[in-house]
Each structure stands twice: as C-alpha cells, then as structure tokens.
Amino acid sequence: MASTTTLKGDNFDRQLFESVIKRRFFFTEAFEIYRLSPNFKGDNRGLFDYGPPGCALQANIVDAWRKHFVLEENMLELDCTVVTPELVLKTSGHVDKFADWMCKDPIKGRLFSWDYLRADHLVENVLKARLARGTRGLVKDSPKLDQATVDEYNDTLAKIDNYDGDALAELIRRHDIRNPENNNEVLPPVPFNLMFKSTIGPSAAAPVYLRPETAQGQFLNFKKLLDYNQGSMPFASASIGKSYRNEISPRTGLLRVREFLMAEIEHYVDPEKKQHPRFRDVSDIVLPLLDRETQLSGKTAPRTIAIGQAVEFKVIDNETLAYFLGRVMLFLMKLGVDRSKVRFRQHLANEMAHYACDCWDAELLTSYGWVECVGCADRSAYDLTVHSRYTGTSLAVKEALPEPVKVEEWQATLDKKLAGPRFKKDAKAVQSAVESLDQIALERLATDLEQNRAVAIETPALSDGTTRVELSKELLSISKTTRIQNTREYTPNVIEPSFGIGRILYSLLEQVYWHRPNDAARAVSTETLLVLSLPLAVAPNKVLIVPLSSNPQLNPIARKLSARLRNLGIANMIDASSASIGKRYARNDELGTPLGMTVDFDTLKDGSVTLRERDSMVQVRGLEDEIVAAVRGLVEGTETWEQVMGRMEVFGGQEEDQ
Amino acid sequence: MASTTTLKGDNFDRQLFESVIKRRFFFTEAFEIYRLSPNFKGDNRGLFDYGPPGCALQANIVDAWRKHFVLEENMLELDCTVVTPELVLKTSGHVDKFADWMCKDPIKGRLFSWDYLRADHLVENVLKARLARGTRGLVKDSPKLDQATVDEYNDTLAKIDNYDGDALAELIRRHDIRNPENNNEVLPPVPFNLMFKSTIGPSAAAPVYLRPETAQGQFLNFKKLLDYNQGSMPFASASIGKSYRNEISPRTGLLRVREFLMAEIEHYVDPEKKQHPRFRDVSDIVLPLLDRETQLSGKTAPRTIAIGQAVEFKVIDNETLAYFLGRVMLFLMKLGVDRSKVRFRQHLANEMAHYACDCWDAELLTSYGWVECVGCADRSAYDLTVHSRYTGTSLAVKEALPEPVKVEEWQATLDKKLAGPRFKKDAKAVQSAVESLDQIALERLATDLEQNRAVAIETPALSDGTTRVELSKELLSISKTTRIQNTREYTPNVIEPSFGIGRILYSLLEQVYWHRPNDAARAVSTETLLVLSLPLAVAPNKVLIVPLSSNPQLNPIARKLSARLRNLGIANMIDASSASIGKRYARNDELGTPLGMTVDFDTLKDGSVTLRERDSMVQVRGLEDEIVAAVRGLVEGTETWEQVMGRMEVFGGQEEDQ
The missing domain is CATH 3.30.40.230 (Herpes Virus-1)
Structure with a gap:
C-alpha cells in the first residue's frame, strides 16, 4: 500500500500519529504492565483497552449509530448473551466452518x-x-x-x-x-x-462458545420479535455488543482484534418483496462502487454511481440492500469520515461467509490500506431455516392473502394413533417433519409409497440424536387434494448491515488527523502540532474551558460555566493547570476537542468570555450567555461556525499566549 | 420471605407479574427454542436476552448512571477487555479464592x-x-x-x-x-x-478467564489514568460492561445470572485524606442503615439517620464512602425506586470479598426478599499493591510536600556492578525489590548484615518463576542517612461502588408494578389491568401515539408527530393497529409508557390532540404545538403533570373507548 495522506494532504506519519493516540490515552494494549513483566507467559495480543477519550468517542459513535439506525427506523433492539451453547453454533455452521x-x-x-x-x-x-x-x-x-x-x-x-x-x-x-x-x-x-471455547456449569459436559457475531441471538428470537411487532413485515432487529474471534496471529492494532464491539442490524424481508418504502430518500446519493465485475477485470477504481441507477442496472441486487448502503454512507459522513477515502466493495463469490449470498463492504482508506468497516450481507433465509429445521420451531411468517386462492397439492397425513405409541416423545418432531415436506418431495414420496416402499424423511433432532425416520404406508399416506388457501407462509430473507465499531473508530482517527504548521514566532513547543479534527457529533469533549491564569477568582467562573454546559448535556472539561494557554489548547487539539472557552480578567470586569474554534484557531468574544447560546447552536447543529463568526466580534484574530 | 406488595399496596402476584414481562418481551431465557428441542443437552440457565423494552430500559438506566456519576464528577471512563490472562487473576486472588x-x-x-x-x-x-x-x-x-x-x-x-x-x-x-x-x-x-475459563491463541498454552468484575482492568491502567489526570488526586475511573460468573446453580431469574452488565466506579483516594470535597451536598440525606452491630444483635430494622451524623458517629467509616452511599440513594430515586423498599446493609466481617476491608450494600426489596443491587466496598490498597508487587511497576502516587521535611531513615544500596552480572535480566526486579523495602524491614536487615548473615528478600516474579533472592553484604549495604524529603509516596485506597444493572432493572420492574382496578363498566377486557409506573427518565418509550381509527387521514398526522418528537430526542411509538384505543393504551401501560397522544377527527378540524398520563389516565387537549411543548417540559423535567393539568383543558376526565 502506497503512503496515505493526512486530512490536509501531507504525508501520513504513523509513528507520529501513534504517539498522539498513546499520549492522549485513546487506547492501549490491555494488560501492558503484565506483558512487560519478565514472568508473563500469556498472550495479550489482540486485546485493547479504551482510555477516557477513546471510550467517549466509542460511546458517541454508538449513540450516533443508535439514533441514525435504531430510532430513525423503529428497529427492535435486543441485547443477547455472548455465551452460546455449542449446539446453536453447530447448527449455524460456525463450529464446522468458522x-x-x-x-x-x-x-x-x-x-x-x-x-x-x-x-x-x-x-x-x-x-x-x-x-x-x-x-x-x-x-x-x-x-x-x-x-x-x-x-x-x-x-x-x-x-x-x-x-x-x-x-x-x-x-x-x-x-x-x-x-x-x-x-x-x-x-x-x-x-x-476462531471461536473461544469454554464450559458452562460445574459438570464440564456442556461446551459453550463466545459468540463470533451478534446475529444468532437475534435470529433465535425471531418469533418473539415478530409477535412484538404485531406480526407486521418487514422489520429489523438490531444489537450492539461485544463479539470474539480467537485470531491466530493478531496484528495491525485495532484492525484485527480478539474482542471487539459490533453493531448489527438484521432486516427481515419477504424474499418476493425486496423493495424498500424509503428507497427514494437515498436513491440520489452517489456511491463509489467497486463491483465484482470490475475487480475480476483487475481494476481497482470504483464506479461512481447514484444508488437509484445502481439498482436499475443491477449493480446492486435489490432496493433493500441498496437502501442500507446509502444509509451507511450517510452515517459515515455524520462521523466525519473523509468522502474521498470511502468505497463500497462487493465480495467475490469465493470470499463470502458460509451464510451469505451477496455482500458489499464499506471500506475506509487508512495507512494499512483499505479496511473493511461495515459488511452489508444478504444472508438469504439460511439462518432462520437451519435453526427452524433443527429445533422444529417455525420461524416463518404467515401472511393473509388479499384474496383466497384455490390450490391443488399433495398432502401428507401421519396416522396419529399409530405414530404416538411408535415414536413416543419424538412423535411431535416426526409430525413437524411431515408437515414441512415440500411439494416436490411429496410427489416423489407418494410414488414410493404407492409401490409399497417405506420412505425415509429428515426430522428435527430426535431423542436418540438421529435426524431421520423411516415411515411405512400404514403410518404415512399422501394424496392429491384441493383446498382454498387464505394465507401464505414464507421464511424471511435477512439483509444484514454489520458494523465493526473499533475499525470505524480507528480509521476515523487516522482520517481526521493532520499536522498544524508550527509558526515559529508563536510556537508553543518545538514539536509538530498535531490535530484530530473530530466533528462535534463524536468528539469526546465538546468544549475545553481554560482559566487564563491561576488567579483564584477565575476558577469559580470556570466551574460555573462547566456546570452550565453539563446541564445542557454538553460534555466539557476544565484545564486549570499551570501550563501556558497555548499548551493547554495544543493538548486539546490532540484530543480532538472542537471548541475552547477562555475565562480571563475581562470576564471579571464585563462578564465576557472567548470562544475558540479548533481547526481555524479563530476566536470570538461575547457575553457568557451569548457564547453559551453559540456553543449550544453549534452542538445541536442549528448554527455553523461561519454564522457565529459573522454575528460576533472576532477576537485578536488568533489565540494569544500569555 | 413474607409476601411483598405492589406499588399501590395490594399483594404482589409473581405469576401475573411474570406474564407481563414475558408478554411484553422485557426479557426472556436465552436460546429458549433450543432448550425446548428434545436433543438439547446443553445448559442455558442463568443466560437471559433483553427484548426491545428491556433493552431500552437497560440503555436508559446506563445513560442515567453515566450522567449521574461519570459526567457529573468528571470520572475517567474506561472500556477494558473481558478476556483476561490467568496471571492477572492469579495475582488479584480470584483464581484461588473466587x-x-x-x-x-x-x-x-x-x-x-x-x-x-x-x-x-x-x-x-x-x-x-x-x-x-x-x-x-x-x-x-x-x-x-x-x-x-x-x-x-x-x-x-x-x-x-x-x-x-x-x-x-x-x-x-x-x-x-x-x-x-x-x-x-x-x-x-x-x-x-466461578470464572469461565478458555484459552487464547492456537497454542492452548495460554489460559484466560472471562472477567468476574470490571475492576481489574481499571487497576492495571492506574498509572496511565493518573497521567491523564495530570497527576492530580483524588479521582475516579469508571467502567460499564459485561462480567461473568459461572454459577453452580443459577435460579431466581435475573437475580443470579452467569452473564451480566455491571457499572463500576473505582475512586482512588489518599488513605490519610478520606474526606470528600462535595460531602456537604449529601450530608443531610437520610439513609436507612442496617449496620453490623444491629445485625449481630439479631435485629432487622435499619436505623434511619442522616449521612452527616452517620459519619460523625462512625456508623459509616469515612466521608468518601458515605458520600457515595448518598449518591447511590439519589441515583436509585431518579430511577423510580420505592423509597420504602431500599436499605443499606453493612457486610459482616466474614462475609466480605477477599479484597474488601469494609462494604455496604444497597438492597432493594422484591418478592425474592432483599436483593443486593449496589455494593460499596472499601478495597483499601489491596489490588494496586498486589499488581504492583507482581509486575514491579509502581502504582503509587508521588505528591509534593507543602514544605520539605528532614528525614532520618535507613537506606539500602545495591551494588550495581556486582548485581548486574549476578542477576542479569532480573537485576531490575531485584533493584525494585530493594527499593520497596520499608523502614522496619531495613532496620532488621541492617542488623543481619552487620552480623555477616546473608539476607533473603521478596521480589517481583523473576525469570525462573521464583519471588525471592538472597543477598550478601557485598551486594547489599544498609545504613542510616539523613535526607531532605520533598515528596511523599503512597498507594491509593480504592472506594468502589459497584452496580449490578440487571438486578436493579429487575427490582425496579417489581417495585413499579401494580394492578389497575378494572372498572367493569368500561373494562377493555376481563383480565386484570397491569401497569408498570416507570418514570419518564427510564421508560423505554416516552410517548405512545395512537390514531383513533383506521381513517387514512390520521396516519400521516401520527407519523409527522412521531418524527417531530424524535427530532427532539424523545423516544416514541405509533400504534396504528386495529385494536380498540383502550386495548392499545392497556398494552402500553404494561410497557410502562408514561404518556399517550391521540390523533382523532377533531385533529383534522382544529389541529388539536389529546395527551394522556398513564397513572391517572387523565387527558388534556390542546393544539399540537402546546401538547408537544408540554411533552418536552415533562421529559426534560421542567414541568410537572399537575402544572400541565393546571394550564390546559382537561378532556373527558378519563379516556373513552370508541
């Protein structure tokens, strides 16, 4: 991968970047003091702790995600357990294939x-x-x-x-x-x-795994979710939580870790109706798409195309999948991702997970190359089907038809008087197996039975562990019948946008990072000045409050201001340390704090304070009430910094060191 | 445990209560469809999934916690990994004692x-x-x-x-x-x-556990936290995350589970200065305290006493511990806990965890008896000391003394020229062991050395796994010296308020639950009407919006109202189903939705809507703008329902079923 650039276009220096991340405690290797101790034979690789600014940034990204996806579309949020019995992941295919x-x-x-x-x-x-x-x-x-x-x-x-x-x-x-x-x-x-294995309870006979994705818990609750949604389709469930992958050799920092936060949406949709009611909201959004065909031709330049067209030309398979790609793009823009460093790449056929039938990744460009941050997979009906088959529980949707339909079809009947004593507690499972036979199978079985052959059918797991029974024609009869059908039954397809929060967070930090030209005349140190231009929406702190000097009259004003902002729900921090004001601002530029307020001797005289914008370092001055109103407008997005500058007195041009 | 009562004083019927929790999908046993399948040999006990209202309630409790504790006091929030190398938990004592x-x-x-x-x-x-x-x-x-x-x-x-x-x-x-x-x-x-065990990486030689508490990750980062806080003491770190206990026989639903969400504060304090600067904020709060003495005398009635007095009379050991008990009480009140069903119980000496030197539990009364929901432990310097000793990393605070002090003391010197070749890569560990000898030890060792005896001292773990070396007087010299001391070094004590979010959530649900008298004349069903009086601050949805009928003109108005509230950050839900309006409200009483807005034919004529309060079922009517303003005031806590009733037209007295 060639060298990448910072936000302002100069060369990205990873060592310098990592020094900020470490110095400001965004994140750190977990258990570092143990790894450094001579007797540590363990393995802490791929495990990271988030420090205060990283933790706040993560919480703000999660909060933005919940608002953008869950609240905006009334998704049904679940919180399912990480610890998962082996059988569930055996059925889903993870024990064999993950x-x-x-x-x-x-x-x-x-x-x-x-x-x-x-x-x-x-x-x-x-x-x-x-x-x-x-x-x-x-x-x-x-x-x-x-x-x-x-x-x-x-x-x-x-x-x-x-x-x-x-x-x-x-x-x-x-x-x-x-x-x-x-x-x-x-x-x-x-x-x-790649799954972490353990056992549950004291007997050691009950193997469990830490989930490798949050999806399975959502699928297993599908019936309850559908009930909660009053039977109405389509709908989505969503989940935010930790998942685990026991990577063989984790490297590249936060990008390949063993414990990570995911946010996943499972959108359940009628396979025959993959239109989306809000598709028009996104159809004009232009996306950089690196589709399968382009990749196979050996090219790496994405096609830039409006979502509506992409569906029309079948670049993206259906409206629902395309809708989510558009929503993902809008979400990434909200976080402050660099538009020129995003692309959507379609998986090649041999690259997809075992459950997926189509998949697009949102990738962000970093110094490690393009990083998969969001996967949008069409998992078809795979998961609901396998869990339903294994457990014998219906995970299908029954829908009233607009008009009754006359249907001629094969119908199977199990003789309950004979089946009960014969199969005992498995009788219900055999009955459900008979009910789930499709028309093609029934026609074939009917011929076999006619010729006096017993037939074998697949069943849910029986009490002896097998999944097959043989049925004679005394037990099973199959005949062609005509009936009036009022409902239609189908297993939903699942469109799954899946977000790696840690990867997004890391890529974002790289993309908003730049070096401020260090003007020697007013340099606060001889070091390069480093800035993280995190937008207000996700910045760990929104406002830094600095009393100009250690004068004891200034601190109470700073504390009052801080409490006032906190009551408005605006995260802020006071820095009353003895460092120069320039150094204190430089420290907060590294933390990505967008705004700064200075309390000085004029504040004592006339109640005015200054407000500084991080990227331009421009300051305005006004009465406390005016400045607080401006901060609130900026945080809530009802006013821009340009508007604030337009209506208030610009102070000194740039910050002064005193 | 004798029978408990509902919020309104009638007998608590657990079966009825559980039917609401299940019907409204607050939570459910995890992997239920597998447990019901005949071939399931696993164990899903003690594992629970939260459905949409439970998940929202949990998120709101966590949000309230973060505001009440972390933001209010500028605590340093961390997010540390769950997967923990064995050695860390060996050192902390959990491998041997948990x-x-x-x-x-x-x-x-x-x-x-x-x-x-x-x-x-x-x-x-x-x-x-x-x-x-x-x-x-x-x-x-x-x-x-x-x-x-x-x-x-x-x-x-x-x-x-x-x-x-x-x-x-x-x-x-x-x-x-x-x-x-x-x-x-x-x-x-x-x-x-009780810890879940696994291995990390492919070699199977690296045992790990799922953490049983979030505390250890915070302790291991103490040095970085202190740096981040610019060396200033006291301060607190905080963490919200899952912890795990492999219970032998989980029972009593959410109260004893194997995977649970915790919120923990570690407040680091100078052992000689356990005063708290904000103590006066809580000193007048009256707490029901069941102290050790009362329990040992066989009584169960708590003493009701103001926090200030409790510290004065040494019922609670120190201001900082007492401060947090007061803050916990305020937090529980915010959530809607019943004041008459809280008590603070002091642990008996033999009941405390291996690391604690004093502990008070906030307990909530439920149908299962008094449930420990918050533990406030004084962990003394235990954890920081053992981790520091094992790793050889200082986890102490160095503080400048106000005035230099002349100190006469024993001082030990290791001959580096000899020690280097002798101990090789362990030399640093031996040096740090020598440095951490206290005065009593030094005096004793000085005598031994004088009598030409070699001395043995404890060390951090050495490369051969031992923790002891022998030093001759050629290597080690000890003499009495006088020096001017400018700084003081100490290992902080830790006061730890630790919250079980699931237990709080469950106990709260029981405490806000009641039966609404079912007036036969206007009954919506023959069943008992069940209500969860969750306060606005934590209710999963704040507002239910109901179009009165299926008239197609009403739905767009409902959707517009919904979007308007959403933009104000107010969680709401539309119920446009065909059920009667009474049934739709009854459903949302079970979900704990505090407010309801009805859009009806008068809305089409004059733009007015009604607003219903859940507990009283009183409705007021006003223009859309007025009602939205009232909702906003109620949600933000700037107005009470009594004030809203006072200034607006009360509509029909009670809701009408149409």
Whole structure:
C-alpha cells in the first residue's frame, strides 16, 4: 500500500500519529504492565483497552449509530448473551466452518513465530520475501526469479484472501514454501476454529462458545420479535455488543482484534418483496462502487454511481440492500469520515461467509490500506431455516392473502394413533417433519409409497440424536387434494448491515488527523502540532474551558460555566493547570476537542468570555450567555461556525499566549 | 420471605407479574427454542436476552448512571477487555479464592439435581425441609425436632451466606445432611471456581478467564489514568460492561445470572485524606442503615439517620464512602425506586470479598426478599499493591510536600556492578525489590548484615518463576542517612461502588408494578389491568401515539408527530393497529409508557390532540404545538403533570373507548 495522506494532504506519519493516540490515552494494549513483566507467559495480543477519550468517542459513535439506525427506523433492539451453547453454533455452521488455516512445523512439532502461523500469512510473507530478494528461496544460491514467476507470485498475492485450505496446501506444495526460520517443510494447513471455547456449569459436559457475531441471538428470537411487532413485515432487529474471534496471529492494532464491539442490524424481508418504502430518500446519493465485475477485470477504481441507477442496472441486487448502503454512507459522513477515502466493495463469490449470498463492504482508506468497516450481507433465509429445521420451531411468517386462492397439492397425513405409541416423545418432531415436506418431495414420496416402499424423511433432532425416520404406508399416506388457501407462509430473507465499531473508530482517527504548521514566532513547543479534527457529533469533549491564569477568582467562573454546559448535556472539561494557554489548547487539539472557552480578567470586569474554534484557531468574544447560546447552536447543529463568526466580534484574530 | 406488595399496596402476584414481562418481551431465557428441542443437552440457565423494552430500559438506566456519576464528577471512563490472562487473576486472588462450595454424591459419583449442588443450598434446603416436616430426617420414623434443634436450624439458616467450606462441611457432618434424592452421605464440599475459563491463541498454552468484575482492568491502567489526570488526586475511573460468573446453580431469574452488565466506579483516594470535597451536598440525606452491630444483635430494622451524623458517629467509616452511599440513594430515586423498599446493609466481617476491608450494600426489596443491587466496598490498597508487587511497576502516587521535611531513615544500596552480572535480566526486579523495602524491614536487615548473615528478600516474579533472592553484604549495604524529603509516596485506597444493572432493572420492574382496578363498566377486557409506573427518565418509550381509527387521514398526522418528537430526542411509538384505543393504551401501560397522544377527527378540524398520563389516565387537549411543548417540559423535567393539568383543558376526565 502506497503512503496515505493526512486530512490536509501531507504525508501520513504513523509513528507520529501513534504517539498522539498513546499520549492522549485513546487506547492501549490491555494488560501492558503484565506483558512487560519478565514472568508473563500469556498472550495479550489482540486485546485493547479504551482510555477516557477513546471510550467517549466509542460511546458517541454508538449513540450516533443508535439514533441514525435504531430510532430513525423503529428497529427492535435486543441485547443477547455472548455465551452460546455449542449446539446453536453447530447448527449455524460456525463450529464446522468458522476457521482459519494454520500451519505447523513437522520436525519440532512446535508453532511458528507469530507472523507465519496462519497459512495465508505464511504464503504471503514467503512470496513477498522472495520477490524482495529476487530469488526462489531464502537459502544461498537459490535460483533467480524469472519474469513469469514474478507475475505468478504477484497474481497469487493479489488474491491471497480468497484461498481455502486445499488451495493454500497446493500453493505451499507448488512453490515449495517452507518455514523461513529453519527451512523445514511444513505440514498441510489445518483449520483452526476462531471461536473461544469454554464450559458452562460445574459438570464440564456442556461446551459453550463466545459468540463470533451478534446475529444468532437475534435470529433465535425471531418469533418473539415478530409477535412484538404485531406480526407486521418487514422489520429489523438490531444489537450492539461485544463479539470474539480467537485470531491466530493478531496484528495491525485495532484492525484485527480478539474482542471487539459490533453493531448489527438484521432486516427481515419477504424474499418476493425486496423493495424498500424509503428507497427514494437515498436513491440520489452517489456511491463509489467497486463491483465484482470490475475487480475480476483487475481494476481497482470504483464506479461512481447514484444508488437509484445502481439498482436499475443491477449493480446492486435489490432496493433493500441498496437502501442500507446509502444509509451507511450517510452515517459515515455524520462521523466525519473523509468522502474521498470511502468505497463500497462487493465480495467475490469465493470470499463470502458460509451464510451469505451477496455482500458489499464499506471500506475506509487508512495507512494499512483499505479496511473493511461495515459488511452489508444478504444472508438469504439460511439462518432462520437451519435453526427452524433443527429445533422444529417455525420461524416463518404467515401472511393473509388479499384474496383466497384455490390450490391443488399433495398432502401428507401421519396416522396419529399409530405414530404416538411408535415414536413416543419424538412423535411431535416426526409430525413437524411431515408437515414441512415440500411439494416436490411429496410427489416423489407418494410414488414410493404407492409401490409399497417405506420412505425415509429428515426430522428435527430426535431423542436418540438421529435426524431421520423411516415411515411405512400404514403410518404415512399422501394424496392429491384441493383446498382454498387464505394465507401464505414464507421464511424471511435477512439483509444484514454489520458494523465493526473499533475499525470505524480507528480509521476515523487516522482520517481526521493532520499536522498544524508550527509558526515559529508563536510556537508553543518545538514539536509538530498535531490535530484530530473530530466533528462535534463524536468528539469526546465538546468544549475545553481554560482559566487564563491561576488567579483564584477565575476558577469559580470556570466551574460555573462547566456546570452550565453539563446541564445542557454538553460534555466539557476544565484545564486549570499551570501550563501556558497555548499548551493547554495544543493538548486539546490532540484530543480532538472542537471548541475552547477562555475565562480571563475581562470576564471579571464585563462578564465576557472567548470562544475558540479548533481547526481555524479563530476566536470570538461575547457575553457568557451569548457564547453559551453559540456553543449550544453549534452542538445541536442549528448554527455553523461561519454564522457565529459573522454575528460576533472576532477576537485578536488568533489565540494569544500569555 | 413474607409476601411483598405492589406499588399501590395490594399483594404482589409473581405469576401475573411474570406474564407481563414475558408478554411484553422485557426479557426472556436465552436460546429458549433450543432448550425446548428434545436433543438439547446443553445448559442455558442463568443466560437471559433483553427484548426491545428491556433493552431500552437497560440503555436508559446506563445513560442515567453515566450522567449521574461519570459526567457529573468528571470520572475517567474506561472500556477494558473481558478476556483476561490467568496471571492477572492469579495475582488479584480470584483464581484461588473466587469460588463457591459444591457437593458431590460419592456412591453414584454423579451430580445432584440443580438445587442441591451448591453446598450452602444443600444445607439450606435440607434444614428448611426438616423444619417444615418437624422431623430430623426425611425418612420414615425420623425423630421429631425439639425446640433447641429448631432454634439451632433457624440460627444456621439466618447465617447461611456466611459459612466457608470448612464450616459447611462441619454443618453437614453435625446435622447428618444427606442427598435428599437417595439418602446417600455426601462428600465434603469442594471449591468450584466461578470464572469461565478458555484459552487464547492456537497454542492452548495460554489460559484466560472471562472477567468476574470490571475492576481489574481499571487497576492495571492506574498509572496511565493518573497521567491523564495530570497527576492530580483524588479521582475516579469508571467502567460499564459485561462480567461473568459461572454459577453452580443459577435460579431466581435475573437475580443470579452467569452473564451480566455491571457499572463500576473505582475512586482512588489518599488513605490519610478520606474526606470528600462535595460531602456537604449529601450530608443531610437520610439513609436507612442496617449496620453490623444491629445485625449481630439479631435485629432487622435499619436505623434511619442522616449521612452527616452517620459519619460523625462512625456508623459509616469515612466521608468518601458515605458520600457515595448518598449518591447511590439519589441515583436509585431518579430511577423510580420505592423509597420504602431500599436499605443499606453493612457486610459482616466474614462475609466480605477477599479484597474488601469494609462494604455496604444497597438492597432493594422484591418478592425474592432483599436483593443486593449496589455494593460499596472499601478495597483499601489491596489490588494496586498486589499488581504492583507482581509486575514491579509502581502504582503509587508521588505528591509534593507543602514544605520539605528532614528525614532520618535507613537506606539500602545495591551494588550495581556486582548485581548486574549476578542477576542479569532480573537485576531490575531485584533493584525494585530493594527499593520497596520499608523502614522496619531495613532496620532488621541492617542488623543481619552487620552480623555477616546473608539476607533473603521478596521480589517481583523473576525469570525462573521464583519471588525471592538472597543477598550478601557485598551486594547489599544498609545504613542510616539523613535526607531532605520533598515528596511523599503512597498507594491509593480504592472506594468502589459497584452496580449490578440487571438486578436493579429487575427490582425496579417489581417495585413499579401494580394492578389497575378494572372498572367493569368500561373494562377493555376481563383480565386484570397491569401497569408498570416507570418514570419518564427510564421508560423505554416516552410517548405512545395512537390514531383513533383506521381513517387514512390520521396516519400521516401520527407519523409527522412521531418524527417531530424524535427530532427532539424523545423516544416514541405509533400504534396504528386495529385494536380498540383502550386495548392499545392497556398494552402500553404494561410497557410502562408514561404518556399517550391521540390523533382523532377533531385533529383534522382544529389541529388539536389529546395527551394522556398513564397513572391517572387523565387527558388534556390542546393544539399540537402546546401538547408537544408540554411533552418536552415533562421529559426534560421542567414541568410537572399537575402544572400541565393546571394550564390546559382537561378532556373527558378519563379516556373513552370508541
């Protein structure tokens, strides 16, 4: 990835940026004092704590999310448990499929050093090292790479996210990729499940996992949600909470962590009606779309296209999915994301999660490259279907038809007098299995029964653990009947916008970061002045209040001002330290505090205070009431800084250091 | 526990109460559709999901908490990880001591049925059963209980929370307590650690636990927090997040769960200055205090006493602890807790957690008895000391003295030239161990060294896992010196108010619940009308908007009103279903919605709407603008319902069903 730029266009210096994040305690590695202690054999990688400004920023992003999505569209918010019984995640497919591929060294039987543990990272790092050296191996006298091999390596690296275990094994074999630490051959990659496992209760016989996503809890409550919504479709549930992925080798800071905050929406929709009633609200919004076709042609420049057109030309499959892409774009703009550093990328077919049938990621550009921050997947009816089938509980919607319809269809009847004694406590499960047979199956079974053959059908899990029963024609009869149908039953499709709050927060911090030119004449230090231009909507503190000097008369005024703003719900902080006023402002520029109020000796005389805008450093002066009103207008979005400057006295042009 | 009462004083009917909670989806057992499926061998007990109103109520309680504590006092909020390396919890004492006592049946080797698994529950249930039968055993012809034994059983039951494993074993032996299912003798109780255990990363060699409290993450960040606070003391950190306890036998619904939301404050204070600058704000608040002395005298009636007096008479140890008890009381009142159903109970000496030196619980009265909802513990310097000692990182405060002090003291010097080669990478740890020796130790060691004896001292963990080194007098010299001291160093004490949000939420729901007399003449159903009188501050929705009929002109007005309230930040819901208006209001009385607005045919004519107050069912009528202003005033607390009634036209006296 080439170098990225700061908000103002100069080169992004990650080391400088990280120094601000650390100095101002936005976040920190968790358990750092233990990791630094000599006896620590544990692993704290991929675990991060948010300090006060990071925690407030996160809370403000979550609050903005809840208002923008949940409240705006009356979504039904749930808070489900993280601890999840194994069977639930077995059914959802996560126990079998939620894994990365991992390589081991056969000679020592030991694990690789961190970066080479994941099979795709092993391939990636070895090929990159070979390209850098221009040779086929890392040992002396390795043959030089020819152009065809260079091209092949580069092609492989471009697709590195898309290989499965077999493909990775094949790459390792074909390119003779070895453990770079000792040149041993490596065993073929094995899957490593990414879920944290534990047991619940004292018996140790009840395995549980920490959820890898918040979605499953929402799906399992679908019936209750539909009832709560008085049976009306479509609707959405939403959830904000921690999820867990036991990454093999976490790196790149907040971007690949083992514990993270997610916000997920599950929008339940009739598969035959994927229109959206509020589609017109977003259809004119222009999105940068990197669709599947463009990617497969090897291009990386997105098409810039209005949402309405994108649906018309089938770039995006349906209105509901497109509606959410538009809403996501509006949300990111509210947070202060740089419009030129967003794109929406469609997943390639082999890249999607096991449950998805289409997926678009909102990606934000950072110094680590494009980072997937929001995934918008169409999970079809996958989850509701598998849970319903396993538990024998209907997770379908019954809808009254506008007019009754005459239907000719196969109908199956289970002889209850015989089935009861035969299946005992499984009788209900067998009955529900018979009821859920579709017309194609019924027609086939009818023929079999006619020919006096017993038939086997799939069932929900029975008490002996099996999921299949055999039924003779004494037990089961199937015939063609005509009936009047008044209702229609269907399993909803689920459109899922899923937000990684930590990734959004990190990318946003990078995107609002810049260096203020350090004018030597009024420099507050010899260091570069660093600024985070967080917008008022998400900034940890909205206002810094600084008493100009340590004069004891100024502090009570500052405290009164602070309480007044707090009563208006405006987060603020007093800095009454002995540092120069310039240093105190510089500190708060690093914290992203948008506004500053100074209480000085004129305040004692005439009750006036100054108000400073972070990005321009312009100050205006007015009576306390006027300034508080201006702050309130700015925070609530009813007034802009330009309007404030227009109607108030601009003070001194720029801040003075005293 | 005797029967409790509803908000209006009639008998509390738990079955009826639970029917509302379930019907309105406040919360539900998690993974219910799996638990109901025949093949589920897992365990979902103690896991609960919050539905939309429960989730909103929880979010509102958390929001009120953040405003009341964090923002009001500029606490430093952190968000730390749940996943915690074993070593951290080993040091804090949780790996060894955070356990309950569990009994097993020796004959079958199998576990008891749920209620008898915990040793204290086994004793409790068996003694209660004997008292109920009046006999000493559960088998036929068991001897009758005499009065002395009845008294002894009752005395044991009253103290059942306070026995440790040995005491429980002694009770089981002395009272011959057996497995009530098969009359087998039971094995002595063994400790069962209550933390969920897992491993992190692919090597399986790195054990982790899910945190049992949010406190440890805050303590480990103390140094960064102190820096962030510019070195100024006292201050508090705070954290809101999930914690986990793998309860042996969860029961009583939300009151004993395995995954729960906590809000914790860690207030760091100079042990010599436990005064609080804002103490006068709370000193006149009267609290019902059930102190240690009262409990030991066998009484259960709390003393009602002003906070100022309680500190003066040493009922509460210090101002800071007392200040927080007062703030907790104010917070509970804000939520709508019944003042007559709160008490503050001091822990008995043998009942406190291993880290606490004093503790008061705020308890709320429910149908399950008094429930501990907030614990206010003085953890002294325990946690900071053990983490500092283990890691060798200073977690102390250095304070400039107002005037320099001349100090005569023992001083130890480690010969660095010798110590370096001798201890290699442990040299720093040995140095820090020498530096942390106190005067008493130094005096003793000086004598030993003088007599040519090598001395052994405690160290932070060394690279070979030991925590002790021996030092000869070549390495270590100790002498008496005089120096001018400009600073003072101390490890802060921690006062910790810790809130169980789920327990508060459940107890609050019970306390605001009542039955509305069902006036047959205008009954909306034959069922009892149930009401949750949640105050506006925490109610899931503030306003219900009902179009009187399905007339298509009314719905757009309702939607416009809804958007208008939403823009003011007022959560609201439209019910445009075909149910009668009385039924729609009854549904929202069960949801605790405080206000209702009706849009009817007069609205079409003159733009007026009605506003209904939930508890009195009184309605007023006014123009849309007036009603919206009234709603805003009520929500923001600038106006009371009495004031609204005073200045507006009361409409129809009570709601009409049409």
